[in-house]
Amino acid sequence: MTRKALTFLLLLGGCTAPGRAEEATCRALQSTADRAVDSSSALMDCLRKLPAGARLELKPGVYRIERPIRITKPVTIATAGLAAGSPGCGTSGARCATLRIDIGSGVRAKRTTPIEVVADRVTFSHLVIDGSGLSPARRRLCATPELRPLGGGIRVSASGFSLRSSRLRNIACYTALEVVTGAKTPLITGNVIGPNGDHRPGENWSDGVTVHDSAGAEVSGNLFIDNTDVQLIFGGCRDCRIVGNRFRHSGSFAGGAFAELMIHAWPSSSGDYKGTVVTRNDVDCGPLRRCGYGIMIGSSPWYDQPVRGARVTGNRVANARIGLNVDSLDGPTEISGNVVTSSGGRFRSDCGTRNWPAANLAPGSRRFVVGDPSNLEEGSVATAHCLLNRDDK
Numbered sequence: 001m002t003r004k005a006l007t008f009l010l011l012l013g014g015c016t017a018p019g020r021a022e023e024a025t026c027r028a029l030q031s032t033a034d035r036a037v038d039s040s041s042a043l044m045d046c047l048r049k050l051p052a053g054a055r056l057e058l059k060p061g062v063y064r065i066e067r068p069i070r071i072t073k074p075v076t077i078a079t080a081g082l083a084a085g086s087p088g089c090g091t092s093g094a095r096c097a098t099l100r101i102d103i104g105s106g107v108r109a110k111r112t113t114p115i116e117v118v119a120d121r122v123t124f125s126h127l128v129i130d131g132s133g134l135s136p137a138r139r140r141l142c143a144t145p146e147l148r149p150l151g152g153g154i155r156v157s158a159s160g161f162s163l164r165s166s167r168l169r170n171i172a173c174y175t176a177l178e179v180v181t182g183a184k185t186p187l188i189t190g191n192v193i194g195p196n197g198d199h200r201p202g203e204n205w206s207d208g209v210t211v212h213d214s215a216g217a218e219v220s221g222n223l224f225i226d227n228t229d230v231q232l233i234f235g236g237c238r239d240c241r242i243v244g245n246r247f248r249h250s251g252s253f254a255g256g257a258f259a260e261l262m263i264h265a266w267p268s269s270s271g272d273y274k275g276t277v278v279t280r281n282d283v284d285c286g287p288l289r290r291c292g293y294g295i296m297i298g299s300s301p302w303y304d305q306p307v308r309g310a311r312v313t314g315n316r317v318a319n320a321r322i323g324l325n326v327d328s329l330d331g332p333t334e335i336s337g338n339v340v341t342s343s344g345g346r347f348r349s350d351c352g353t354r355n356w357p358a359a360n361l362a363p364g365s366r367r368f369v370v371g372d373p374s375n376l377e378e379g380s381v382a383t384a385h386c387l388l389n390r391d392d393k
Contacts, residue, residue, distance in 0.1 A: 033061030040067040050075055058097035065101045068112050074121035082126040088165030088190050089128050098128040103150050104137040110146040113155040123162040129153055131171035134204055142173035142203045149174050159184040163191055171196040175207035185216040195226030199256040205229035211237060213269040220244050226255035233262040235269030240276040247283040249290035253392040256290035263297045265305035273310035283317040292388030294320035298328030300384045306330030313337045321347050321388045327362035336371030348393045351386040
């Protein structure tokens with residue numbers, strides 16, 4: 001077997017098969033764990049020297065990221081000692097290696113996120129990505145449009161990315177995970193996403209996961225909690241599976257969201273969901289109704305952009321201001337068998353204070369609904385520009 005054909009396993013504190021330069025570099029990375037020093041350069045040096053397909057295993061500890069990281073080859077980054085089937089990082093992350101983002105306003109990398117994945121087939125497994133919360137420096141980044149992505153987490157612009165059994169938390173603004181247009185077949189499964197951002201007025205809202213326009217994606221078995229813009233949002237996704245995710249809020253208005261799950265379109269995305277299945281997702285915004293829209297199919301509250309093609313069935317929504325909203329369809333979309341409870345009521349919105357239905361099918365979208373829309377019959381109102389849950393009223 002040639003050296004290139006070897007599968008490299010780098011255990012920080014003990015290396016199998018690497019050359020001396022790789023061993024020395026990765027030991028330098030090990031030495032930065034749990035110290036008040038920047039791990040960014042050591043991590044980048046280690047990644048540069050690894051062959052394609054390598055697996056880098058980080059011992060549990062905290063690695064401070066003070067400069068943007070760019071991953072340019074297929075690698076797996078994981079916590080040492082945790083196999084693929086091991087329990088995930090959960091709510092504490094105590095057993096997992098933590099990349100703690102601590103980028104201050106002195107870094108001026110415009111429109112860059114702290115972690116950029118530009119190579120195909122990159123996997124993050126059993127990691128915690130911690131955004132360090134809303135320090136004054138992070139607030140300044142979030143308030144500057146071209147620097148705002150630095151207040152986010154991970155951006156993926158390549159195909160075949162996997163995030164498994166990990167935790168994304170304390171991201172200051174923007175989004176915890178962004179999948180850009182054209183990045184196909186991402187797999188996001190078994191993770192805890194949140195809390196991220198701050199829902200109170202300002203520039204510190206954060207999505208949990210943002211998928212601009214993809215194909216073959218799977219987002220399954222994740223817990224989304226207190227992501228403060230939209231918890232999970234798509235702009236288009238053909239042949240995708242959005243299955244078995246849970247959406248929750250802890251109770252404070254600061255941890256609220258405008259929407260939980262959005263099957264919608266931006267002006268720059270397709271709104272095409274042909275072959276996509278959205279099922280067995282469980283949304284509960286809590287007794288204080290900390291979300292505006294539970295499941296939003298269409299983009300009407302934000303944009304005049306149509307969507308079509310998804311199969312949305314067998315989902316549950318509770319305690320939303322509008323539990324299930326369908327507006328801006330322009331093609332066949334199956335919506336049936338969804339259960340909405342304890343939703344609707346009188347709330348303020350960007351288009352005034354109104355009595356809102358628990359479930360709503362806007363008149364212009366009615367002719368495109370395939371299946372049994374009986375659970376949508378309660379409401380028949382247009383929601384253009386009617387953004388809900390902007391304030392605690």
